[in-house]
Amino acid sequence: MDSAFPIAELLPRIRESLAAHPRLVLEAPPGAGKTTQVPLALLDAEWLGGRKIVMLEPRRVAARAAAGFMAAQRGEAVGETVGYRIRFENKISAKTRIEVVTEGILTRMLQDDPSLDGVGALLFDEFHERHLAGDLGLALALDVQSGLREDLRIVVMSATLDGERLAQFLDAPRLGSAGRSFPVAVAHFPARREESLEAQTRRAIEHALAQHPGDVLVFLPGQREIARVESALKAGSGTETAAVVIPLHGELPIEKQAEALRPDPQGRRRVVLATNVAESSVTLPGVRAVIDSGLAREPRYDPNSGFSRLDAVAISQASADQRAGRAGRVAEGWAYRLWPESQRLDPQRRPEIAQVELAGLALELAAWGSEALRFVDPPPAGAMAAARDLLRRLGALDGEAIAPFGRRLLALGTHPRIAAMLLSPRADDERALACDLAALIEARDPLRSRSDALAERWRALAAFRSGRGAGAASRSALAAIDAAAKQWRRRLRLESAPPPDAPAHLLGDLLLHAFPDRIAYQHPGDPRRYLLANGRMARLFDDSALYGEPWLVASELRFEAKDALILRGAPLDEARLRRDFPERFREVDAVRWDPARRALTALRESRYDGIVLSSRPAGRPDPAQAAQALTDAVRELGLEALPWSDALSQWRERVRSLREWMPELGLPDLSDAVLLETLDDWLRPAFAGKTRLDALDQEALSSALRAALDWNLRQRIDQLAPVRIAVPSGMERGIEYRHGEPPVLAVKLQELFGLADTPRIAEGRVPLTLHLLSPAGRPLQVTQDLKGFWERTYPEVKKEMKGRYPKHPWPDDPWSAVATHRAKPRGT
Structure with missing residues (x-):
C-alpha cells in the first residue's frame, strides 16, 4: 500500500468498521486511492480468513488499470495475487485473491454460486454511476448476505453519491476520505453563433494549449464526437505539432487504452479525447486542463414505445465537479465548460434502472427465483411488465417462471435478444452469421452513410475480411466488429467461418429470433408504414433502402410522436417465418372490443401474432360470442387482467397446497396453466350478458372460481388449511x-x-x-x-x-413463561 494516497490514513478505520459491521459506505473523491488501496488493505483482515475479495469495476478500462496498479504495488504480474475478469478476457490464477470484475461477471458469479464460496468481501466501486448491473449486483449480494452468508462483507464505494441515503438503506456505517487535489479554476467557454460542438471544442483545446501547461483532457459524449473532434484538430493550424491527440473509450484495444494512461514516451504534450470512462477510477498523468462538453451518451427507455435508445444527455452537477477535479490532480488546474453558465444541471446522476429496457434484469430475477429483492431504487413496474412480455415472446419465461431456454440465454452473458438469436440457428454457417449479427448490433455503426439496411453493414464486414475495400465504412470499426464476432464464435465453440455472401433476407431470418416484437408487415394502405408484431406501428425513412419489402425485422427503432422510425433492419422470408413460428399464424373468427366505438365487433381475421394480415366484418355478435370474446381477451392478457382480491388469491394457494399435501381429497388443479386452458369452463359463464372486462367484479370472479367445489369440500378446505x-x-x-x-x-x-x-x-x-x-x-x-x-x-x-427492547419480556425459561402480545406492565 502507498501511504502517499489520502485514503491511507482512513484504512485502519475501514478495517475496524468491517470487523464490527458487515456493510460499509465509503465516500472518497477521485485521486484519494480508494480503488487500489482499499482492497490491498483488507487482504490480511482476520474476518477475511484467506478468502477472496471481489471488486466490481463498472468499466473495462478501469478494471484492467486498477488490477495492473495493485499488482505493480506488490511487485507482481497481473494474475498472481491481483487479477481481473472482464467479458472475453480472464487474467486470474489459483493464487488470485483480489479479483477486479466488470458488472456482467459479478452477476454470473452470484447466479452460479449464491453462497459465494471462497469469497469474503464484495466491493462496489464507483457506485454513483448507478449502472443497472451494479444495482442488481448489490441487490443480489444483500439477499445472499441476509439469507446465506451473514459473514460476507459488502463495501459500497463512490466519489459522488448521496452517502447518507445509501447508508440508511444499507443500515451501514459511513466513512469519508479527503481527496488529493489542487485548486481548479472553472470557466465557461461560450459557443459562437450556430457553432458546432466540434468547432467549439477545437477552439477550447487550442486556447488551453496556448494558455496553460500540461496535458488537456477533453470529455465528449461518445466515439462519434471523439472522431469528429480528432479530425477537426488535424485539419486545424498547429494543434498536431503542439500536442499528440489520443482517443480514450471502452471499445479501444488494450494497447490503445494503455497509451492514454501513461505519459508520452517522447515527452510531448497530450490532448486526450475521452468519453466518461475517464471520469473516475483511471488516472491520466500530467493533466492540467479539462474541457467538458457537459454531455454523456446514456441509454434511455420510453415506456410508451417500449424501445430503448442511446441519447446524448446533459451530465449531472456531481459528474461536472468530478470531471473538473481531474485538472487538479498534480498541480493547480483549469476547467472549461462548454455549456452556458446559466444552464442548471441535476444534482446527481439518474439511476439507469429508471430509464432503460429491463429484459435482462427480468430474466436475472426469474433465474434467482424471487423479485422480492432490495433495490436502492426499485425497477419501474411498467418497464418490468414490458420486459416480461418480451421474454415470453423469446421463449425465456413460462408464465412468470424461467423456462429452460431462458437459462440457456442467461449462460451466454449478453442481452436476451442477442442470446436468443445466437441459439436459434441449427446450421453452422447460420450460427456463424448470427455471431456477425450479434457483433454488429452491439457495436457502433461502421457506416458513414444513413442507410437503414443492416445488409450493407454486413457486406462491408464481409468485404473487410476478404481484403476488398470497405467503401463508405470505417475500417477500425469493422476490425472491432470482426474481432467481436470471432469472440462469439469461440464462445459458442464454433469452428465454421461465416459465409462470404448471404442474401439480405437470411439476416432477417436470424434477426427475427432476437426481435420477435419488431417483426413488421407492410401496411396495405401505405407502403412506408408497417404493422409491428407487438401491435404498434413503424415507418421507413423517405429514402429507405428497405422500401418495398413486404416483411421486415427492425433491429433498431426510434420512437416519435406518431410512429416509430425504423433506423435499421432487414427483410425476412415469410416462408422461414412460417417454418420457425407456425403457431403464430392464425385464421380466427374474432369478436373484439373496439375502444373507439365502445362496442364489440365480430371479425374474420388472418393474423400473425399482433399483426392483422387481413380482416372482414362477420356480422353482429350474439351474447355467447360476446362472452367468448371477453374470455379470449383474458386468455391473451393473462390471469392478472382479472380482479383478484387478496383473499381469493390466498384461497387459490390454499387449494393448490392441499392438492399436494392431501391428494386423496381430489381437489381441482388451479395452476395458471390449467386455469388458462380451462377459461371456457369456469370463466366464460361469468361473462354472460357482459360486454366489458371491468363488468366482472371480485365477487363474481370468486364465485366462478369456487363453483367447481361443492359446499362440503369448501368446508374441508377451511378446516385443513385455515386462514x-x-x-x-x-x-x-x-x-x-x-x-x-x-x-x-x-x-x-x-x-x-x-x-x-x-x-x-x-x-x-x-x-x-x-x-x-x-x-x-x-x-x-x-x-x-x-x-x-x-x-x-x-x-x-x-x-x-x-x-x-427492555420493555418486553425476555424470560430465562420460555417454556413456562406466559405468552403475551404486549409489553411488560409499567414498573416490572
Whole structure:
C-alpha cells in the first residue's frame, strides 16, 4: 500500500468498521486511492480468513488499470495475487485473491454460486454511476448476505453519491476520505453563433494549449464526437505539432487504452479525447486542463414505445465537479465548460434502472427465483411488465417462471435478444452469421452513410475480411466488429467461418429470433408504414433502402410522436417465418372490443401474432360470442387482467397446497396453466350478458372460481388449511400460503412462550414455517423447529434483544413463561 494516497490514513478505520459491521459506505473523491488501496488493505483482515475479495469495476478500462496498479504495488504480474475478469478476457490464477470484475461477471458469479464460496468481501466501486448491473449486483449480494452468508462483507464505494441515503438503506456505517487535489479554476467557454460542438471544442483545446501547461483532457459524449473532434484538430493550424491527440473509450484495444494512461514516451504534450470512462477510477498523468462538453451518451427507455435508445444527455452537477477535479490532480488546474453558465444541471446522476429496457434484469430475477429483492431504487413496474412480455415472446419465461431456454440465454452473458438469436440457428454457417449479427448490433455503426439496411453493414464486414475495400465504412470499426464476432464464435465453440455472401433476407431470418416484437408487415394502405408484431406501428425513412419489402425485422427503432422510425433492419422470408413460428399464424373468427366505438365487433381475421394480415366484418355478435370474446381477451392478457382480491388469491394457494399435501381429497388443479386452458369452463359463464372486462367484479370472479367445489369440500378446505390460527397469546394470526413452499405464520416471539412444538395444519401433516418477529415486527428467526429454537437459539436472541427492547419480556425459561402480545406492565 502507498501511504502517499489520502485514503491511507482512513484504512485502519475501514478495517475496524468491517470487523464490527458487515456493510460499509465509503465516500472518497477521485485521486484519494480508494480503488487500489482499499482492497490491498483488507487482504490480511482476520474476518477475511484467506478468502477472496471481489471488486466490481463498472468499466473495462478501469478494471484492467486498477488490477495492473495493485499488482505493480506488490511487485507482481497481473494474475498472481491481483487479477481481473472482464467479458472475453480472464487474467486470474489459483493464487488470485483480489479479483477486479466488470458488472456482467459479478452477476454470473452470484447466479452460479449464491453462497459465494471462497469469497469474503464484495466491493462496489464507483457506485454513483448507478449502472443497472451494479444495482442488481448489490441487490443480489444483500439477499445472499441476509439469507446465506451473514459473514460476507459488502463495501459500497463512490466519489459522488448521496452517502447518507445509501447508508440508511444499507443500515451501514459511513466513512469519508479527503481527496488529493489542487485548486481548479472553472470557466465557461461560450459557443459562437450556430457553432458546432466540434468547432467549439477545437477552439477550447487550442486556447488551453496556448494558455496553460500540461496535458488537456477533453470529455465528449461518445466515439462519434471523439472522431469528429480528432479530425477537426488535424485539419486545424498547429494543434498536431503542439500536442499528440489520443482517443480514450471502452471499445479501444488494450494497447490503445494503455497509451492514454501513461505519459508520452517522447515527452510531448497530450490532448486526450475521452468519453466518461475517464471520469473516475483511471488516472491520466500530467493533466492540467479539462474541457467538458457537459454531455454523456446514456441509454434511455420510453415506456410508451417500449424501445430503448442511446441519447446524448446533459451530465449531472456531481459528474461536472468530478470531471473538473481531474485538472487538479498534480498541480493547480483549469476547467472549461462548454455549456452556458446559466444552464442548471441535476444534482446527481439518474439511476439507469429508471430509464432503460429491463429484459435482462427480468430474466436475472426469474433465474434467482424471487423479485422480492432490495433495490436502492426499485425497477419501474411498467418497464418490468414490458420486459416480461418480451421474454415470453423469446421463449425465456413460462408464465412468470424461467423456462429452460431462458437459462440457456442467461449462460451466454449478453442481452436476451442477442442470446436468443445466437441459439436459434441449427446450421453452422447460420450460427456463424448470427455471431456477425450479434457483433454488429452491439457495436457502433461502421457506416458513414444513413442507410437503414443492416445488409450493407454486413457486406462491408464481409468485404473487410476478404481484403476488398470497405467503401463508405470505417475500417477500425469493422476490425472491432470482426474481432467481436470471432469472440462469439469461440464462445459458442464454433469452428465454421461465416459465409462470404448471404442474401439480405437470411439476416432477417436470424434477426427475427432476437426481435420477435419488431417483426413488421407492410401496411396495405401505405407502403412506408408497417404493422409491428407487438401491435404498434413503424415507418421507413423517405429514402429507405428497405422500401418495398413486404416483411421486415427492425433491429433498431426510434420512437416519435406518431410512429416509430425504423433506423435499421432487414427483410425476412415469410416462408422461414412460417417454418420457425407456425403457431403464430392464425385464421380466427374474432369478436373484439373496439375502444373507439365502445362496442364489440365480430371479425374474420388472418393474423400473425399482433399483426392483422387481413380482416372482414362477420356480422353482429350474439351474447355467447360476446362472452367468448371477453374470455379470449383474458386468455391473451393473462390471469392478472382479472380482479383478484387478496383473499381469493390466498384461497387459490390454499387449494393448490392441499392438492399436494392431501391428494386423496381430489381437489381441482388451479395452476395458471390449467386455469388458462380451462377459461371456457369456469370463466366464460361469468361473462354472460357482459360486454366489458371491468363488468366482472371480485365477487363474481370468486364465485366462478369456487363453483367447481361443492359446499362440503369448501368446508374441508377451511378446516385443513385455515386462514388464521390461534397462538398462545390468545390472539389469532394469519397464515400466508405460498405456491411450492410451506405455509408461513409470522408472529412475535413473545406470543409463543409456553408452546413446545411447531404448529401444524392439514391434519398434522404440514408444519408451519414460523417467522419469529421482534417486538418491532422485524424477523429474528425462520424455523420449522420451535423446540430446537427454544433450546439452542433463543438464549442468543434473548441476549441480543433484551437491551434493545427492555420493555418486553425476555424470560430465562420460555417454556413456562406466559405468552403475551404486549409489553411488560409499567414498573416490572
